[in-house]
Amino acid sequence: MTTSGYDDFHLYIDIVTVLTRAATSRHIDGTARDFADFLTHVLAATAANVGGPDHLLAGRPGSREAAHLEELVRGAMGDDRADWLWFRTAPVTVGLNVAELVEDDLTHPGLMGLDEALETLGKHHESAAVNPDLDAWERDIEVVTARYTHEYLVYAERFTTAARAYTQQLAGLTVPLEVDADTSPYSRWWTATAITNPTTSAGDALALRIWRAAHDATPLPNVDVWLGPSTLAKTQVRS
Secondary structure, three states, X not given: OXXXXXXXXXXXXXXXXXXXXXXXXXXXXXXXXXXXXXXXXXXXXHHHHHOOHHHHOOOOOOOHXXXXXXXXXXXXXXXXHHHHHHHOOOOEEEEEEHHHHHHOOOXXXXXXXXXXXXXXXXHHHHHHOOOOOHHHHHHHHHHHHHHHHHHHXXXXXXXXXXXXXXXOOOOOOOOOEEEEEEOOOOXXXXXXXXXXXXXXXXXXXXXXXXXXXXXXXXOOOOEEEEOXXXXXXXXXXXX
C-alpha cells in the first residue's frame, strides 16, 4: 500500500479508522460482525456513487489489485446498471450551464449567445445613422440582456422539473437530486471553475443520464433579440 502525499495519507488514516471501528464492533448479542459482507457493500455503494466499477478503478485499471476488487464489486452489484441505483448513497448533482448550451457549436450549432446578440445590436445602431442615438442603444442593450436573463432562468426551471420527473421513474434511486445551474447569459463556461454541462469523458454517469433526459425533454431558450421598434431585423434563437 502506498500513499501519494499528505492529503492521501490523512484520507488513508481516516478510512482505516472507520473500517477498524466497523471490524471491531459487535452486534447487540455480542457476536462478531460479518465484516466481509459489510466491506463488500461499502465498496459497492462507493462504486455506485462514482458511476460504477469502471469509474471506481479508473486510477489503475488492469492491475492485480483492480482485478480482484472488480470481481468483488461486480459480484455484489451485478451486471444490470439499473440495480446499481439501490447501492447509491450520495445525492445526484447535475450541472447545467445554459449559456454553454446556446454558445457551444458542438452541442447546438448556429444559436446566438448574448455577446453575439449585443455585437449584432451594436452594428445595427452604428449603421443606422452618422450619429447613433446612444440613449436608444443603451435601452436596447438593457432589453436584450433582460430577455436573455429571463429566458435562461425559465429554461433552467423547466430543465430541473424535467430532471426531477425523470428521476422519479428510476426504480431504486432513493437519494436526492440536485441541479446546479448557471443561468447567467454572461457565463464564461469554458473556464476551469465554471459550472458546466456533463460530458461522456468524465463525471457521474448517472448525472449524465439524467441531464440527457432533461435536455431532450426541455425546449431550448426562445430568445427574441429586439433591435428596436423601428428595425426590420429581428433574430430569434429557438430549439
